[in-house]
Amino acid sequence: MSIEIRNITKTFGDFVALRDVSLEVPPGELVALLGPSGSGKTTLLRIIAGLEEADSGTILFHGEDAASRSLRDRRVGFVFQHYALFRHLTVFENVAFGLRVRPRRVRPLEDEIRARVFGLLKLVQLDWLATRYPSQLSGGQRQRVALARALAVEPKLLLLDEPFGSLDAKVRKELRRWLRRLHDELHVTSVFVTHDQEEALEVADSVVVMHEGQIKQVGTPDEVYHHPADPFVYNFLGNVNLFHARVEEGRAYIGDIAVDLPEHARADAETALVYVRPHLLEIDHLPNGGNNFRARVEHINPAGPLVKVELVSEWGDPVQVEISQERYRALRLQKGAEVFVTPKEKKVFVGNYSI
């Protein structure tokens, strides 16, 4: 089922949660709504589900206005952030709930319910826990029960609110790969909310970056990561170093480093923001005549696949750099050392952007 969101606005008192948001989700896609807390992503998800009503705007399910359908007729599966499992029911009864509450004439027979619930529990690899209660399960297991319960009503649309938000890092990684595989199997149109850029980039077919109630960019993970539409998106999708540059004669300057401006840059701009990801900065003991600036090493964290080095630039700003372990050993970097930093790749935004 495709979803079309047209000009949705939603306010809570004085707080504008969504302002004039429009978005299209093609059928069968797995879409991530990505943004910091307060960006309106969960509100948008709840409006799609029908749990919240928009102040204005329309939502079309398969070309048909969703407002005409009641919550029960929307055929939406919703996975809540804290799972919202029925704590007084067993895992089996939790999953069977959506089938049991159907009007008698469309309710499946007991045998069918059993078969379908066990089918779903097998799908989420939890059939051996059917008689347990939610409180007896781990976080990851609860998450999968919640998913099985949502799938039991054969939803045309699956909505997940921070599905991995309250799990620890390792379970989280496993589950998101598992969700991706599940989606490839079932092909049900799915939208999930997350504030974790890594999660969105890894799992989704397309990523919708939201900020302050507006959509900043929609694109494939590759597009939003490598071609961010504005400084916010670039900033949000990973660690960055921000340099304020002055613009002179069509070029931007950070210290002595000259940077070419993007083609569409406004000619009258006087300042520019230059972003460089930490792993795209190089450190050396000698200037080597390159396009570089001086900095002093403040702190070194060698734990992890990359060595994280914190420096202070010659004009006093903090700079984060990530270098490989080999490079770190070759440099024999010490705290307090004076080094030269060279940006390999940079992203320039001209004008008065505010993040």
Place this chain on the structure above:
Amino acid sequence: MAGGIALRRAAASTGRTRSTAEPAIIRWALIGTALSFLGLFLFVPLAAMFAHALEKGVAAYFESFREPDALAAIRLTLFIAAIAVPLNLAFGVAAAWAIAKFEFVGKTILIALIDLPFSVSPVVSGLIYVLLFGLQGLLGPWLAAHDIKIIFAVPGIVLATIFVTFPFVARELIPLMQAHGTEEEEAALVLGANGLQTFRRVTLPNIKWGLLYGVILLNARAMGEFGAVSVVSGHVRGLTNTVPLHVEILYNEYNSAAAFAVASLLAVLALVTLAVKSVVEWKAQHQFEAGGGRPNRGEEP
């Protein structure tokens, strides 16, 4: 790390680690004070009452209940409880549901109003009805003209009892429902349940022990209420006398054995209430622990 957490939990659950425990002498002094206080103010009077009630023998004790006025009082008390309890049960659930699950204008006023019977003296509660329905009251002349008797009749007692026992169920349920939040109800609705199904299958099972607890307290108060009922009843023997009022009349007539016998009936009711209450509390606690009261339990797969 998981082991560390488990250890800390175990220590917390016994609550008697060496570093936090009081010296034995202080512990025993505190327990002793509490126990002797309880004995002096609760147990001794209770025992004295039963002793008084039985001083003319077991036969006389049971004879006090067989007396027509006593029987009428017992019947009236049961009748009033049979009306007040279901009504306040329904009201309490509805009010708690509205307050805990929805946002609306005037919510704080509703909460304050629910508490009103607790904060006002029962005598005042009774007087309110006299002022409203009594002969000199606001609606008195109209009621008299239509030959409807409320004050000094059973309807007045019912109204006063309902007023006084108003908050019990709602007060019990509001914090419970607020703690549960609305997510489970939302989940039920998204899964296709209608309002009634959601209430019956999701909300009710979650609040059932709290509800039962509230009803027990409500019932005990409905049967034992004295002040408000005394004002509106008129003390007509065999007609508008409830059990507590009957006790007072007997006592004022220096028929103390009968008075204590009937009073012991109320005391037995209280003891039964306490017992049932303890069982319910124990069950609720049990369910709370088994049913997600500690959501962090078993975090490891």
